[in-house]
Amino acid sequence: MNNKRIELLKIISHPTRIKILEELSRGVKCVRDIEEFLEVRQANISQHLTLLRHSRAVDYYMDGRLRCYFLKDPMVPEILKALKKNYTKDLPAPECCPVTKKGYTLGKGRSK
Amino acid sequence: MNNKRIELLKIISHPTRIKILEELSRGVKCVRDIEEFLEVRQANISQHLTLLRHSRAVDYYMDGRLRCYFLKDPMVPEILKALKKNYTKDLPAPECCPVTKKGYTLGKGRSK
DNA sequence: TTCATATATTCTAATATTTGAATATATACC
DNA sequence: GGTATATATTCAAATATTAGAATATATGAA
Numbered sequence: 001m002n003n004k005r006i007e008l009l010k011i012i013s014h015p016t017r018i019k020i021l022e023e024l025s026r027g028v029k030c031v032r033d034i035e036e037f038l039e040v041r042q043a044n045i046s047q048h049l050t051l052l053r054h055s056r057a058v059d060y061y062m063d064g065r066l067r068c069y070f071l072k073d074p075m076v077p078e079i080l081k082a083l084k085k086n087y088t089k090d091l092p093a094p095e096c097c098p099v100t101k102k103g104y105t106l107g108k109g110r111s112k
Numbered sequence: 113m114n115n116k117r118i119e120l121l122k123i124i125s126h127p128t129r130i131k132i133l134e135e136l137s138r139g140v141k142c143v144r145d146i147e148e149f150l151e152v153r154q155a156n157i158s159q160h161l162t163l164l165r166h167s168r169a170v171d172y173y174m175d176g177r178l179r180c181y182f183l184k185d186p187m188v189p190e191i192l193k194a195l196k197k198n199y200t201k202d203l204p205a206p207e208c209c210p211v212t213k214k215g216y217t218l219g220k221g222r223s224k
Numbered sequence: 225t226t227c228a229t230a231t232a233t234t235c236t237a238a239t240a241t242t243t244g245a246a247t248a249t250a251t252a253c254c
Numbered sequence: 255g256g257t258a259t260a261t262a263t264t265c266a267a268a269t270a271t272t273a274g275a276a277t278a279t280a281t282g283a284a
């Protein structure tokens with residue numbers, strides 16, 4: 001598995017950055033637009049955008065004083081989709097322990 | 113967006129844990145199986161499995177001395193799929209800066 | 225009960241991430 | 255030029271993550 005992809009995934013995995021990416025998935029936005037709907041200070045948003053830029057998740061157009069950000073990496077929408085999906089139940093558990101083919105007891109760790 | 117999902121995404125985003133999850137996506141495995149194909153010590157694998165258990169990404173069956181781990185959270189395979197997908201090009205960039213509807217220059221930050 | 229096997233936990237040091245505060249830069253407009 | 259606006263950078267402190275080492279626990283077998 002490509003390590004760059006995993007790094008990008010890690011970068012994505014932050015509440016503020018997810019919000020930024022979701023907003024960008026609805027269309028191009030400049031930093032002030034992002035400031036408006038997030039309760040986060042400008043400098044911090046800029047820090048997050050810098051991370052997203054460096055990991056090539058986003059890119060931007062400059063128009064005069066504005067930087068208009070947009071999504072660039074095609075994995076990002078896929079990840080957002082997977083995050084938003086409504087999962088109704090757990091994956092089916094295997095019939096029995098396939099290693100020993102014998103009976104089993106359920107893991108106790110599941111409630112922790 | 114559900115914060116638990118984002119936390120899980122962050123937990124997933126680690127090279128060793130991705131490898132473990134990929135292996136589990138091929139079928140149930142006990143810890144020793146995982147040790148065999150990863151060049152990581154048992155204690156460390158156990159630490160990663162503990163994280164994955166606590167975030168409910170995986171669960172396990174006990175069979176005597178063996179703990180047979182399997183995938184539990186349905187988002188995990190979706191994320192693995194998104195990671196493995198062969199993305200051939202970037203998302204299409206917007207025609208022009210939609211904020212000002214004027215001409216634009218491309219961001220210089222893209223090469224950093 | 226004792227031993228070996230399978231796995232987990234605890235502790236710790238190194239490192240990375242996160243945020244706020246302050247400051248810097250770049251551009252448009254006067 | 256000077257000023258206001260839009261955004262980025264730097265620094266530092268708080269916090270979180272990571273991996274290794276040592277040790278603990280649980281189970282099955284003898």
